Amino acid sequence: MSFCSEVKSELLNLRLSGCCLSAYSYGFMLFGRSFSIKRIALQTASEDVAKGYCNAIFTSYRIKPQITKGGSKRPTFVAEVTSEADRLKILAENDFGMNTELIDDTIFVRECCFGAFVRGAFLACGNINDPEKEYRLEFNVKLETIALELQALFLGVGISLKSTKLGKGLKLYTKDSAVIEDLLTLMGASKHTLTIMDTKIMKSVKNNINRARNCDSANISKTVEASIKQRTAIEFLERADRLESLPIELLEAANLRKANPDATLKELCRLSTTPLTVSGLNHRFAKIIEIYEEIKK
Numbered sequence: 001m002s003f004c005s006e007v008k009s010e011l012l013n014l015r016l017s018g019c020c021l022s023a024y025s026y027g028f029m030l031f032g033r034s035f036s037i038k039r040i041a042l043q044t045a046s047e048d049v050a051k052g053y054c055n056a057i058f059t060s061y062r063i064k065p066q067i068t069k070g071g072s073k074r075p076t077f078v079a080e081v082t083s084e085a086d087r088l089k090i091l092a093e094n095d096f097g098m099n100t101e102l103i104d105d106t107i108f109v110r111e112c113c114f115g116a117f118v119r120g121a122f123l124a125c126g127n128i129n130d131p132e133k134e135y136r137l138e139f140n141v142k143l144e145t146i147a148l149e150l151q152a153l154f155l156g157v158g159i160s161l162k163s164t165k166l167g168k169g170l171k172l173y174t175k176d177s178a179v180i181e182d183l184l185t186l187m188g189a190s191k192h193t194l195t196i197m198d199t200k201i202m203k204s205v206k207n208n209i210n211r212a213r214n215c216d217s218a219n220i221s222k223t224v225e226a227s228i229k230q231r232t233a234i235e236f237l238e239r240a241d242r243l244e245s246l247p248i249e250l251l252e253a254a255n256l257r258k259a260n261p262d263a264t265l266k267e268l269c270r271l272s273t274t275p276l277t278v279s280g281l282n283h284r285f286a287k288i289i290e291i292y293e294e295i296k297k
């Protein structure tokens with residue numbers, strides 16, 4: 001199973017709050033192949049995603065879309081609301097009415113609903129690469145107007161995506177692992193957010209080890225090892241929102257390390273704006289690692 005399929009399968013199996021259901025189906029439909037009175041359909045390579053689309057529509061409207069399988073080499077699944085009366089019902093039951101070229105944000109009753117909407121959108125038109133190979137997450141949006149609106153909605157929650165032309169639409173994408181983590185968290189894929197975080201830490205550790213291997217001096221590799229440990233602890237505390245609440249002298253040491261990931265203790269002391277000794281700084285890092293290990297337990 002590809003990484004993308006794994007993420008989508010996690011998303012498909014999440015429970016939905018009642019308030020989020022309309023936003024989820026709306027995202028799924030709006031970012032599908034077509035969403036208009038003429039056609040409401042999704043085309044996908046994944047049977048599970050096609051079924052998820054049908055389930056969302058059935059739960060929201062008691063309407064059963066039909067799935068047809070096509071494609072000889074690579075199977076494709078088309079899920080479609082075949083009756084015009086049903087399409088009318090779907091379009092009429094919502095405030096967005098007949099204008100399907102804009103995003104109706106009145107559907108986001110609470111904050112969680114926007115996450116559900118993005119989840120639907122990602123299932124319909126999103127893709128994510130295996131983080132082992134490349135950090136990349138994208139939404140392939142058929143219509144430019146909708147893509148721009150989605151981009152603006154993301155900006156509103158502090159997520160910035162780049163865009164590039166894609167036929168009549170736009171591809172919104174990011175290659176930034178931190179933005180990918182934010183997006184996965186927003187959609188509720190917490191399991192895979194952790195996978196990305198782990199991969200990132202492992203990659204940086206591997207890089208550091210390789211860098212250390214290229215040096216003859218065992219001292220340098222010791223410095224690198226110590227720095228990795230410190231940085232892992234600091235990063236963890238930051239993500240757990242515990243960094244800012246550390247005693248000021250520990251926070252200072254953490255910030256110093258963050259700003260100078262590869263520096264030796266001696267160099268860090270020199271870079272510090274307040275006077276510091278190597279053993280004093282070492283002691284502070286030991287304390288930070290101790291707190292990190294305590295919290296991890």
Ligand SMILES: [Zn+2]
Pocket residue numbers: 017018019020021109110111112113114116
């Ligand atoms: Zn909600």
